[in-house]
Amino acid sequence: MSAQSGCGICAGIERIRTDGADNFIAELPTCYVVLGDAQFYRGYCVLLAKRHATEVFLMPSAEAHALFEELRLVAEAIAAVTRPWKLNYECLGNVEPHVHWHIFPRLETDELRHAPVWERPKSERMITLPDSDRTALIFALRKEIAARIPNARVATN
């Protein structure tokens, strides 16, 4: 699963592998889970496929299915921690064409709950959590992921 030069996600994965990263949550068999940088939707995570593939259909079938199962279990873990009204899943790749999934917990109290997350201005979405809350959130997500995926690596290097 060699990195593609010029790919921001491959570069991010390389940083996780070599230096660790403060947004690292877990390493799973086919992906990394990181905490999203914009936490208006508290618990927003991103799954980064280990393999550089621009489309899901360009991945080996078994690997794509394994990735989807990891997505399913990580989503359940996020739901266990954040108790959302609804989760949103997005696999876009227009900016970084490397398969990755955004998972957003949505709340019923959100007046924009019927709209995609991107309709909220970036300036509103770019909320960082207080350090203690962020640490507690990452810890809780790791615990729920490890409970569902026994071979998950949740410790930092």
Ligand SMILES: [Zn+2]
């Ligand atoms: Zn890549």
